[in-house]
Amino acid sequence: MIDEELKAILVCPACKGDLLFEETRIICQACRKAYPIRDGIPVMLISEAQPWAPGA
Amino acid sequence: MRVLVTGAAGFIGSHLCEALLDHGCDVVGMDNFITGSRENLNHVRDRRGFAFVEHNVTNHIGLEAPLDWILHFASPASPLDYLELPIQTLKVGALGTHNALGVARAKGARFLLASTSEVYGDPLVHPQREDYWGNVNPIGPRGVYDEAKRFAEAMTMAYHRVHGIETRIVRIFNTYGPRMRLNDGRAIPAFMTQALRSEPLTVFGDGSQTRSFQFISDLVDGIWRMMQRGTTEPVNIGNPQEMTLLELAKRILRLTNSRSEIVFRPLPVDDPKVRQPDITRARTRLGWEPRVDTDEGLKLTVEWFKNKLEGR
Numbered sequence: 001m002i003d004e005e006l007k008a009i010l011v012c013p014a015c016k017g018d019l020l021f022e023e024t025r026i027i028c029q030a031c032r033k034a035y036p037i038r039d040g041i042p043v044m045l046i047s048e049a050q051p052w053a054p055g056a
Numbered sequence: 057m058r059v060l061v062t063g064a065a066g067f068i069g070s071h072l073c074e075a076l077l078d079h080g081c082d083v084v085g086m087d088n089f090i091t092g093s094r095e096n097l098n099h100v101r102d103r104r105g106f107a108f109v110e111h112n113v114t115n116h117i118g119l120e121a122p123l124d125w126i127l128h129f130a131s132p133a134s135p136l137d138y139l140e141l142p143i144q145t146l147k148v149g150a151l152g153t154h155n156a157l158g159v160a161r162a163k164g165a166r167f168l169l170a171s172t173s174e175v176y177g178d179p180l181v182h183p184q185r186e187d188y189w190g191n192v193n194p195i196g197p198r199g200v201y202d203e204a205k206r207f208a209e210a211m212t213m214a215y216h217r218v219h220g221i222e223t224r225i226v227r228i229f230n231t232y233g234p235r236m237r238l239n240d241g242r243a244i245p246a247f248m249t250q251a252l253r254s255e256p257l258t259v260f261g262d263g264s265q266t267r268s269f270q271f272i273s274d275l276v277d278g279i280w281r282m283m284q285r286g287t288t289e290p291v292n293i294g295n296p297q298e299m300t301l302l303e304l305a306k307r308i309l310r311l312t313n314s315r316s317e318i319v320f321r322p323l324p325v326d327d328p329k330v331r332q333p334d335i336t337r338a339r340t341r342l343g344w345e346p347r348v349d350t351d352e353g354l355k356l357t358v359e360w361f362k363n364k365l366e367g368r
Contacts, residue, residue, distance in 0.1 A: 006107040009084070009121030013111060016118055040101075043110040044118065045088060 002026075002042055013044050027052050058082040058122060060165075062113045062156055063129030065092030067236050068170070068228070068275065072127060073100050075276045081105070084119065088112040090144060091132045096235050113152040114144075123163040125283060128156040129170040131205075135198065135324070136241030142200040149204025150211070157215045160223075168224040168283060169212045173294060173331055174202045175227060183298075183332040186227065186290045196326040209290065216288055224286045226279060229294025229333045233272030233353065234360035244269065244354075247305050248361045251314035261323035263302030268332045270295035271353030274346040281342040294333035295346040311351065311358050 007021050017030035026035040026042055033049035035042060059076050063069040064085025069092065076083050082105040085097070089110065100106045111117065113130050131148045132138045138145040153169065160167035176184045177192035192202045209225055216223040232244040239245070250257045270293070278293035299307075305318050338344045 003107060005082075005121075006084075006109070009107075009119050010109065011118035011120045013116050013118040016116065038110075039094070041108055041110050045110060045112055046115055047112075 002037065002040065006042070010042060010044065014046050014049075025050075029054070057124045058084065059125040059127060060084045060086065060119065060123050060159065061127045061129060062086045062152070063092060063131065063170070064108065065089060065094065065096045066129060066133070067096070067233075068231065068272065069129045070096035070100070070235055071233070071272050071276050072129065072279060073106065075280060077103050077105055079280065083107070084109065084121075084123075086111045086113060086117070087130065090141065091134075091137050093237070113155055114147045115155070117155050117159050119159065123159065123165045125168070126156055126160045126163075126165050127168045127170070127279070127283075128153060131170070132201070133172075134237075134240040134242050135201075138201040139197055142197075145200045146204045149208045153208040153211050157211060157221070160221050161215065161219050164221075166222040166224070166283065167212065167215070168226065168279065169208055171209050171225050171227045171290065172201070172205050173227055173229040173292070173333065174198070175206050175209065176331075177202055178326060178328045179330065182330050183296065183334040184292065185334040186292055186337055193326050198326045223288055224282050225290040226282055227290050227292045227333075228275060229292065229331065230267050230269045231272055231275045232269050233357055236357075238361070238364060243267065243301055243304060244308075244357065245361070247308040248312065248358055249365065251308050251312040251316050252358075252362055252365055254314060254316055256317050256319045257305045257309065258319055258321050259301055259305050260321050260327065262320060263305065263318075264300050265323075265327065266298045266300050266330045266332065267304070268295050268298045269304070269350065269353075270346050271348035271356070274348050278338060278342065278344045281344050285342065287341050289337070291338050291341065292333040292335055293338055293344070294335065295350070296333055296335055297350055298330075298332040299350075307351070307354065308358070311354055
């Protein structure tokens with residue numbers, strides 16, 4: 001679980017865009033990346049992000 | 057007050073996060089775990105006011121929140137690590153520091169750079185005062201760390217001069233304590249691990265080179281004071297009690313009741329022969345001086361290494 005405070009302060013490290021928080025990943029809709037959440041830690045590494053498409 | 061700590065999962069970073077939380081700060085920790093460890097976060101992960109993000113500060117730092125302080129500790133810091141990660145070490149010193157300063161500027165935050173006694177290189181002045189410019193081989197294998205930190209200091213001062221941000225530079229001398237990595241290649245973890253495993257202690261050269269070791273809690277106290285009332289000028293934070301590496305090896309043998317023998321190995325390239333901080337500036341400007349006696353600090357550290365080696 002990512003706490004609300006952390007959700008409020010994180011932005012996408014690639015485009016500085018707003019993020020959408022899911023259970024296991026964090027999505028940047030603007031640059032279409034999904035960052036993983038591992039052991040409750042948001043992994044905001046561009047190299048670890050998966051490509052994301054709307055509806056996927 | 058909210059503080060960003062880069063390198064939060066490292067040896068010093070993790071102690072710092074703990075102290076900041078104790079002082080009532082909210083802390084956002086960052087680390088990419090290249091040399092930091094997840095285990096170092098165990099004691100703070102669930103504390104109120106702590107949040108953690110896995111991030112490489114060489115890339116843009118995406119934080120949308122007000123921040124009051126930024127403490128930039130991210131970097132490989134043991135010779136073994138930076139010899140193995142020379143480019144990452146230079147990148148985090150240059151690009152990472154630039155990014156962290158950019159955040160400080162955007163948030164109007166006070167910035168602290170964790171610099172190092174390595175900026176003095178193999179010093180020709182002894183003990184080292186902050187106005188000594190150092191003796192560094194820029195193209196030697198160790199140069200990657202020394203020059204990365206020297207560049208980081210220059211960048212920090214440039215941001216202060218050009219953008220007027222409040223900056224602090226601490227030059228950290230050898231520091232030890234619980235949560236150092238067993239295999240980080242530094243003398244204290246190496247000697248302790250060897251002594252506790254009854255393996256021979258490997259001393260480089262003839263062991264006559266000197267170092268000054270401070271206990272982690274003294275350093276953390278110095279950093280706190282530096283943020284409270286420090287100065288833009290660099291400040292040495294270290295324990296001036298100097299000893300030879302051979303003496304250190306013997307002390308550790310005594311404290312661990314070990315019967316290991318001492319063996320000598322060739323000295324690494326550009327290994328500094330002497331190292332001792334002049335802490336007049338820290339004394340006068342911060343009212344700081346080390347309080348933990350070396351044997352006391354070593355005992356606490358031995359206990360921790362013992363538990364670690366026994367898998368507790």
